[in-house]
Amino acid sequence: MTTALEHPGTSVQALTEQLASAAPQQAAAAEAALVRLADAGDLAACDALVSAYSEGRPALPPNPVKEYRYTARAAEGGSAFHRYWLAHLQYHAKDYPGAYANASLAHQENIGAATDLLARMLLQGQGCHAQPLAALDMLTHSVESRSNTDAALTLAMLYLEGQHVGAHPQAAYDTLHGLASDFAVIAHIDKPAYARYCYLKAWALRGGAQGQDGETWLPLCEKAAALGHADAKASLAAQHRQDAGRQREAQWEGLQHFTAFGGRWMMFYRVARLAEQHEKSHQHVGSINGNVYTTTSRWNVLVFAERDGSRFEVKVPPKAKVVPQRDYAVLFIGPATGTVGVPRLICDLGTGESVEPMGDLASNYRDESSKVLKVLSVWAWLGAIIAVGVCLSQQSAMALLAAIGLLVAGVKLGSAHRGQHDDALERVRAFFKEHAKDLVR
Known part of the structure; x- marks a missing residue:
């Protein structure tokens, strides 16, 4: 196999192509030949070596020291572009005086990139006294004229x-x-x-x-x-x-607005991470006809932490399944005319699962809700039970019809009492599932 070293007259172009060979011996031979030419003052050989040492080749790793060496050699040989590239290398090595001197020389040779580098150094006072107005004038003139x-x-x-x-x-x-x-x-x-x-x-x-x-x-x-x-x-x-x-x-x-329990309500939510979880209990002692009894109430307190560091607590049933350090959207509901509410839904933004806190909306806001429909519903149910009893005892068709009518009325009145509450919660669940990723960000 012949190499470039065996043919000293091989062109720089051929050596440059050989330098890109993946075969180490071929690349090394081309490198040696180009080095010999560059040392003899061949600018094309210097340029080929600078490019190879800057970017690397399959069998030749980048070498910033040799890149600098042959850039300087080309600049000394009269290459205006390499004078700029030398300033570029010096600038990134924080040799600002050297970079300023070489950028100035390349600028005088109308190298546009050198003008840009020189202006940036004048703006920052790198290698020279800061001269922002001179830099702006230099940039403007270079844009307009060249x-x-x-x-x-x-x-x-x-x-x-x-x-x-x-x-x-x-x-x-x-x-x-x-x-x-x-x-x-x-x-x-x-x-x-x-x-x-x-x-x-x-x-x-x-x-x-x-x-x-x-x-x-x-x-x-x-x-x-x-x-x-x-x-x-x-x-x-x-x-x-x-x-x-x-x-x-x-x-x-x-x-966010809905009607239920004889009132108008507004929903809002807070996105937070479950930071802590505590078990709580309360014992109540009472007596009936002299017989003493004890009841124990249990619940969990969830402590949520928002992004700004603020915290709030929510009570949930003891069997509610939640995961610490997970992101949740906590829904609050309050009167439409107010700005506060009570927690009514906790949605896991990772899984979409939700749990309902303890308490009841109507019970928390007795003055904002009406129990008329609920009372009527209860009376309708009682009427239906009585009518069924009459029907069974007297086998009366009219009593049967009355029972059916009162039963239907009880169901509808109960549904009317809850109004849009249940549908609103379902819409909120769907909303949290749809926007979970955006809410967590």
Whole structure:
């Protein structure tokens, strides 16, 4: 097998291709040949080595020290781009004086990326005294005279963040849109830069800038997110959460009121984590006809902790199944004219299962409810029982009809007394199941 070392006249292009070989011996031979050429002052060989040491090759790992060495050699050989790249490497190594000096030289050679780097160093005073106005002027001139896309992105960011100049979304948008054709050219060459261009335009439009050519913020943000821009993805996720939140609030407003027990009621809920659970009991001693008796009441107290650190307690029957450290939505119901209520439902946001706390809505709010329908229902049931007794003793058809009528009336009156209460709880259960993931966030 012949190698490049056996043919000193092999072109740099051929050696560069051989350097990308997965065979270690082939790659090593190409590297040695390119090093020899670079040491002799061949700029193309230097460039091939810088690229390989920066990104790595199948049989050649990245090597930042050698990348720096041959970048400096190319810069010394007169390559303006490598002068900029040397400044770039020095900047990220925090060698600001060296970076400033080399960026200044590359800027004088009209390397757009060097102008952008130099302006950013002038803004921050890195390797020099801070000169924000000079930096802004440099960026603006580079955008206007050389269509410098790197400078346009930096300048737009400064306008959006209000650094050194007042926040000016319209100026940011106009700066970017003025180079729309230039950014279209680099869309497939430098996707991160194009994604940033789309995101910054979206940011400007959302901040109040007037768009051109029918551009709106959401499609631009979606395009940037599709290209992998992290801030664009975060903005879209936040927007989707806001949209979902508004829809959820509208849905809740449509179901939170109902009529039952002769009154009008309002529901609200609190999302919290079950922090503690305590067993409680109470003994009652009484007597009937001189006979002493003891009864014991048992219940559990659930302590819930909300995100802001506040806590509240709910009493539940001792057999209620709940899981500590799990997220729950606790439903409260109170009079429609008030702002407080009593807990009436505890829904597990992980499983959708629910338990009902101890107590009764009508008993907690005697002044807000009416027992007329309940009393009538009881009387109807008693009437039905009496009618059945008459029917059995006298075998009267009229008594049978009366019993049936009173029985139906008792059922309907009892149902009317509870009104929409049970249906309201079912709708709330469905609501919590539908929005469980969003409520936990």
